[in-house]
Amino acid sequence: MDIRSLGDRILKGERRALARAITLVESGREDHRAQATELLTHLAKSNRQSLRIGLSGTPGVGKSTFIESFGMMLIEQGLRVAVLAVDPSSTRSGGSILGDKTRMERLSREKNAFIRPSPSQSHLGGVARRTREAIALCEAAAFDVVLIETVGVGQSETVVSEMSDLFLLLLAPAGGDELQGVKRGIMEMADMILVNKADGDLKATATRTCADYAGALRLLRKRPQDPEGFPKAMTVSAVEEHGLEKAWAEMQSLVQSRRESGHWDANRAAQAQYWFEQEVRAALLARLTTPQARTDMAHLGAQVRTGELSPSAAAETMLASLLPR
């Protein structure tokens, strides 16, 4: 593969080249890894930045409809929009959450949109790396906005929020009791809570739910870097395409404030550092997952369980074979 020419086509914004490059970064093959690193190093020089928006919401809140309506609105404003998915469970659930492009029929037909399903890979570490690299590719391909969708399984919200400039939580109208279902940790990650389905019979409930979340958000510690009123709760209707422009205006105002205060750059730097450290740790621990290491661990583990070897003595033996001096 001619990496240099693939890179140049990405820089021109060619979607087919982008799709091919994402396939490359998703590959586990060692030669592909080397090519992916070469490509990313080449593209890093473009210094392009998209607005990375993380989006979480449980199934049934209308996430696809929201992404479609919100994405179409951005495209009508002349922006280019990429949609990526982080779904560590996709192998278990038997397919990608974005696998069915008919979920976003209008958006998928737009030439200024790029939709990429989640790869079928269940290891969250691998998904995180692939997604970060796919984001970098989308930025080089001059997409203005990259939406990173997650279904919120396990730690995936943390993963997505650690690679996003903004983190949105999409929620459904609900009775007061159900508010408790949103974990405090997730609330604390959100820059904005959007209560969807503020239409038809659910409109009044959505307004009440939104007020409840707004109250809950006020109880959280205000972030020193953000203007008054953030994090913020708003109602939207993805179906009626209502409230989306207002939500986008709020996002832009938050972004502008963070850019001016230097928080935007500081946050990106901190995120890069975080992922660097995560990757080093993950790669060290990956030493334990080679076939030889698994065999050794199982063999030593059996002796530890019967008490023949102490945990420490077994660990020392294991380490001597993992890390020869």
Place this chain on the structure above:
Amino acid sequence: MDIRSLGDRILKGERRALARAITLVESGREDHRAQATELLTHLAKSNRQSLRIGLSGTPGVGKSTFIESFGMMLIEQGLRVAVLAVDPSSTRSGGSILGDKTRMERLSREKNAFIRPSPSQSHLGGVARRTREAIALCEAAAFDVVLIETVGVGQSETVVSEMSDLFLLLLAPAGGDELQGVKRGIMEMADMILVNKADGDLKATATRTCADYAGALRLLRKRPQDPEGFPKAMTVSAVEEHGLEKAWAEMQSLVQSRRESGHWDANRAAQAQYWFEQEVRAALLARLTTPQARTDMAHLGAQVRTGELSPSAAAETMLASLLPR
């Protein structure tokens, strides 16, 4: 040091030899580590098992008084009792939680008791290993019961419950609202909740509190290995030495049931396996804390933060120096 003779003195139950051996396993020196491993391997042949009781409770619940009264009761029954402490915060709080032996004045004078303060070391991994090895030494020295006390800072309850046969949670009488203060995860670890201070003015409150906790425990999933009624909540008064014999009888009945069902052995095997894997992982990650690795991480991290290097590229460079092929 003559490790063989030290081992023989421990096997005879000599407390001074035991104290010296614990100092040895606490040492960070490489030659001491080698001697500790030799000693533990030698002692493992004794195959002696104590009942390891983990005990957690926040400051103010009367933990020292409980340990003293409970320990004295065991000693009066002809048993030998060792008390160890897991306090990862001891360096921060400026001293060991068990440093002041006057806290357990009666117990510390008994020849069948052995009390060992927490070492001043703040790294929980190190504390865990030292405590496991101290437990093994106490077992070789033929102590019938080893009490492992924790103040419940951070993850220390998990650490202690992963090295105990029984896990007790000592709580104070409290109003209903305060029940919420006990984290669900901690409740789920407990085999028995003991509401202390069931005496004087607090007696009625203690009884109510105990009923509340008993209700909360019933909501947790019953452990298939345990008899009906466990985990259990009971009131005790360490000051009036009331309820202690009943609590001990319950503990013994739980232990007997677990021994008969095979859960005792299975649990010890699983715990040994857990610590083996933890030690291997911790030792791999310890590669990142050498002076050279810290320097390299800082240097690469700086380039990652400015965007000169991608997190993945920096991680690859780091790994190449950590794990030369």
